[in-house]
Amino acid sequence: MADNKGLHNAKRAKKDEFYTQLSDIENELRHYRHHFRGKTVLCNCDDPRVSNFFHYFAMNFEVLGLKRLITTCYKNQDPDLFSMNTYDQAIWLEYLGDTNGNRVPDPEEIGIRYFKGDGDFRSQECIELLKQADIVVTNPPFSLFKEYLGQLVEYGKKFLIIGHQNAITYKEVFPLLRANEVWLGYGFKGNAGFFISKYEDVATASSHREGMIRVSGVTWFTNLDMPKRHEDLILYRTYSPEAYPEYDNYKAIEVSKTADIPIDYDGVMGVPITFLDKYNPEQFELIWTTDRGGDGMLEDLKKPHVRYDAPVVHGEGVYKRILIRRRK
Numbered sequence: 001m002a003d004n005k006g007l008h009n010a011k012r013a014k015k016d017e018f019y020t021q022l023s024d025i026e027n028e029l030r031h032y033r034h035h036f037r038g039k040t041v042l043c044n045c046d047d048p049r050v051s052n053f054f055h056y057f058a059m060n061f062e063v064l065g066l067k068r069l070i071t072t073c074y075k076n077q078d079p080d081l082f083s084m085n086t087y088d089q090a091i092w093l094e095y096l097g098d099t100n101g102n103r104v105p106d107p108e109e110i111g112i113r114y115f116k117g118d119g120d121f122r123s124q125e126c127i128e129l130l131k132q133a134d135i136v137v138t139n140p141p142f143s144l145f146k147e148y149l150g151q152l153v154e155y156g157k158k159f160l161i162i163g164h165q166n167a168i169t170y171k172e173v174f175p176l177l178r179a180n181e182v183w184l185g186y187g188f189k190g191n192a193g194f195f196i197s198k199y200e201d202v203a204t205a206s207s208h209r210e211g212m213i214r215v216s217g218v219t220w221f222t223n224l225d226m227p228k229r230h231e232d233l234i235l236y237r238t239y240s241p242e243a244y245p246e247y248d249n250y251k252a253i254e255v256s257k258t259a260d261i262p263i264d265y266d267g268v269m270g271v272p273i274t275f276l277d278k279y280n281p282e283q284f285e286l287i288w289t290t291d292r293g294g295d296g297m298l299e300d301l302k303k304p305h306v307r308y309d310a311p312v313v314h315g316e317g318v319y320k321r322i323l324i325r326r327r328k
Contacts, residue, residue, distance in 0.1 A: 020139045020162065022052040024188055029056065031186055032160065032224050035135065037065035042133035044072045044121050045140045045148075053138055054093065058105040061097050069095040070129055074119045090119030092129065121148065130155055135224070137161070146172045149221065153181065160185060160222040167221075168273045169291035169320055177276065178286040183229055184276045185220030219277075233278045235263035244269075248312040249305035250290065250297075252323050266328065268301065270311050270321035287323040 043053040054071040061069060072092040094111040098104070117123050121130075121140070130136070130151070139162040140148040150172060152159045167173050176182040237243075239262035244253040252268035255261050258275045268287060279286070288297050290311045301323070302308065310317040 020052055022055060025052055025056045027189065028160070028185055028187075028220055029137075031226050031228070032222075033064060035158070035224050038067050039134035040068040040070065040132060041066055042070045042072075042129060042136045043138045044070075044126055044130065044136060045138040046071050046073055054095075057137070058095050058110075061095065061105070062103060066097070067134075068132075069093075070133065071095075072115075072119050072121075072126055072129065074121070090115045090117070092119065121151070127151075127155075130157065134158060135160070146170055149173060149176075149182070158224055160220060160224055162218060163221050165217045165219050165273055165276075168276060168322075169289040171295065174286075174289050178288070180281050182221055182223055183279065183281075185222045186226070186228060187219050187277060229280060230282065232280055232283050233258070233261065235261055237262045239265040245313050247303070248315065249303050249308055250311055250323070251301050251303060252311075254311065254313050254318065254321075256318075266326055268323050268325050270323055273320065273322055275322055275324065283327060285325045285327055287325060289320065289322050291320040 041057050043051060043057070046053050051071055051073070054069070057064070057066065057069045060066075070092060073090055092113050092115060094113060095105055095109065096111075097109075099109055100106065115123075115125050117125055119126060134157075136152060136157050136159040142164055145163045145167050149161070149163075149167075152161075153176065168177065173182070237260050239253075244255060244262060244265070246253050247270065250268075250270065252270045253265065255269045255271045258271055258278055261269065261271065270290065273289075287301070290297075290308075297308070305312065307317070310319070311321050312318070
């Protein structure tokens, strides 16, 4: 099983040079093709000369029926996969489709533009490009995920972005999930693979690849609709107090596996955060998360107790949960 040591090291160092595999991009994007016709796509956290996001959209420009492709990167003009981001000025690329009939994005068809600044997605120059985009697709820095997602929501953009599943319970993110303004995509097959230059690859021998690191718990966040989020989760377990104890500190029962959600219980249930991979908003209601010491939790769900930083069963704390309820 892969370890997240490299990911945590990068987060602490505020270095997020994780380059997404083309195969992972293709596996996810195939579910959303109908969303892109006639649209301007922005990849604003990508080295435009080596980004697999740029490669995917440029090579599939006509197939997807795109109007325009824009790709930007922070402080980078060096056509090297692992730039040190040392330039004060950055570039952005614009592709408007094939002009010579060979259906291949040739260098002379790709417009190179220079930023006055460093290409940070928060800069006014990048915000102006964001305003022109219909859909944003990229792998943003994990250490800036909350801020990055907040910007997309602020400007009302459609998006498909990569983040860690721990972001689900962030106070800036969970309310968006609960309000059905954001949801999870189809996800990676097994652990996500990223090209990375600065950290030790701690994957097992069977999943090791030169120049790559395997990271678990990484997923896609989106607000593009797809069939998956309208599929009912098939339930077959039946409720009993012995099998589903109530928390010591919350008025909800413990369900340790999504597959074990009882078919005949209409009260509040605590489920793993991975439940969101199967979440259908027409079948279930998201109530809150047990993370952050009960911050924002409905008071009528709390029991008198000494701790609220985790759900407690028979005196033992368990991992953070999402509180849900079946829709009637």
